[in-house]
Amino acid sequence: METVNTTERLRELRKLMKEHEVDVYKYICGFSGSAGTAVVTSEKAALATDGRYFNQASKQLDSNWLLLKQGLEDVPTWQDWTAEQSEGNKTVGVDPTVITAPEARKLNEKIKKKGGAQLVGVKANLVDLVWGDQRPSRPNERVSVLDIKFAGKKFEEKIEDLRKELDKKKSAGLIVSMLDEIAWLFNLRGKDIPYNPVFFSYAAVTPTTATLYIDDSKLNPDVVPYLGDKVQVRPYAAIFKDVEGFGNSLEMETPVEGKPPRPKKKFWISTKASWALSLDLGGEEKVDEVRSPIGDAKAIKNATELEGMRECHIRDGASLSEYFAWLEEELMVKKTRLDEVQGADKLEDIRSKKDRFVGLSFDTISSTGPNAAVIHYKPEKGNCSIIDPTAVYLCDSGAQYLDGTTDTTRTLHFGKPTDMEIKAYTLVLKGVIAIDRAVFPKGTSGFALDTLARQFLWREGLDYRHGTGHGVGSYLNVHEGPIGIGTRVQYSEVPLSIGNVLSDEPGYYEDGNFGIRIENMVMAQEAKTNHKFGDKPWLGFEHVTMVPMCRKLIDGKLLTQDERTWLNEYHQEVYDKTKGFFEGDERTLRWLERETSPIHVMEFALS
DSSP states (O other): OOOOOOHHHHHHHHHHHHHTTOSEEEEOOSOOOSSEEEEEESSOEEEEEOGGGHHHHHHHOOTTOEEEETTSTTOOOHHHHHHHHTTTTOOEEEOGGGSBHHHHHHHHHHHHHTTOOOEEEOSSOHHHHHHGGGSOOOOOOOBEEOOHHHHOSOHHHHHHHHHHHHHHTTOSEEEEOOHHHHHHHHTEEOOSBTTBOOOSOEEEEOSSOEEEEOOGGGBOTTHHHHHGGGSEEEOGGGHHHHHHHHHHHOOBOOOOTTSOOOBSSOEEEETTSBHHHHHHHTGGGTEEEEOOHHHHHHHSOOHHHHHHHHHHHHHHHHHHHHHHHHHHIIIIISOOOOBHHHHHHHHHHHHHTSTTEEEESSOOEEEEGGGGGSTTOOOBTTBSOBOOTTSEEEEEEOEEETTEEOOEEEEEESSOOOHHHHHHHHHHHHHHHHHHTOOEETTOBHHHHHHHHHHHHHTTTOOOSSOSEEEOOSSSOSSEEEEEESSOGGGGTSBOOTTOEEEEOOEEEETTTEEEEOBEEEEEEEOOOSOOGGGOOEEEEEEOOOOOOOGGGOOGGGSOHHHHHHHHHHHHHHHHHHGGGGTTOHHHHHHHHHHTSOOOTTOOOOO
């Protein structure tokens, strides 16, 4: 990861800020992480990011930038830091298409409390102007229909379900801006965003109409006949003019003396929709900001999607076992020098030969030694490490298949691990097992389950700076809301439901030394219990990831009998479900048999 010189970019941006009478502006710096907010003033520049990216950001940011490590004591949030910079009646600017309406409202309140002027939406994106001719053109990849044998439910039925929800809540309609929600609603898939099978678009659904905003040139020939007369297709750029018309067309209540007229119904937009959509619809008087009903429906997979998840994880697990067996032989037997990118490329090649493979679901995190401590490390060709067989190797990877999306992390050691590496791995494994075996009443959120995974690390005074689990799409985004397991407030707002698919991935990281993470995919299902307190259903999880744990890193003394039983049963399941892929592949079969052999009661860490 190289430091990026941003001096010239900042100089140009500050010039544009002055022209647009803006004193503070949100900006994108030379940081490549997926979660960060940059703010620039006439004299300062700051990047705010969370614990997953502290290490990465510190390496990539140049001396122009202050790193705001979000979540640490005495470190201000980016909103508070922005408000502080606005003191003295300064104006803060932002492109209204890149901030949500709730975020804009809260930020404006903070600015005014600190003595700033206000937050203004600057329609000309100043970052794009600085970018100039170097800005890549918008992708124009083709959009295709997802077969019903993979989707499991017709788009007409999904729209009808949505309309029932609109009618129940007396809403005028829903404007949809989340790309994965649009893809799911219409059973369409695209390639505009790397690793995510979505496409640039908007949608609007009212009690009588459904409109997809996308340029015709992006549609495969079968898409328009498939949508038929149920869905109108409009140009992508027409959305803002159309939503302005939607807002103006709302039927108003009879005016009451002394009060402004109010619409009989309001339009819904997601709490994640842009401030620009809210403004063009007519603002708060004509808009209700809600958690998207499409997002909630999408998170509960139907029977077809769940079966697809089971099947694709078996194929994917076989790919990972083949890769790990190959990598061990290359490093330990052939003494081959391989770098992290070569490892990642080999894994992709193996995966690509499996049925229904479409592509990767994110950049493979192929990391050796200290790089494994960088939570979202991304090896780059020519700027990565040689895989060290005497150090920890962490591989976090996933793929997109027509029948599902995978995300699996395994940490391995090909030599002799240290006592601390073994201990940390085993404590993390205990957390994985605790989530997998959890039984909880209906209505429980992922927020409530998070401590189950952390408890074993906490007892040692250890922890990790990321969530324990995230929702996963069905041949969609590998990170999907609204559910998850972690300490984020939003995870307390949505209870887990039967049909949710999410990751189970505790970890432990020592900067500059090593990192441990184990990640399985689990699906929420009804659990069988002896009693039904409160006469309500009880839930548990079904794991679908089929890859062995690293026996060399497991200390059998730290596992309870129940945990050993779970591990042995899991390994037997992995062996039974994946061994058929290795006919004629003695190397992988030997590796699989070794890694899935039972751990016995008195077994210590293996070396």
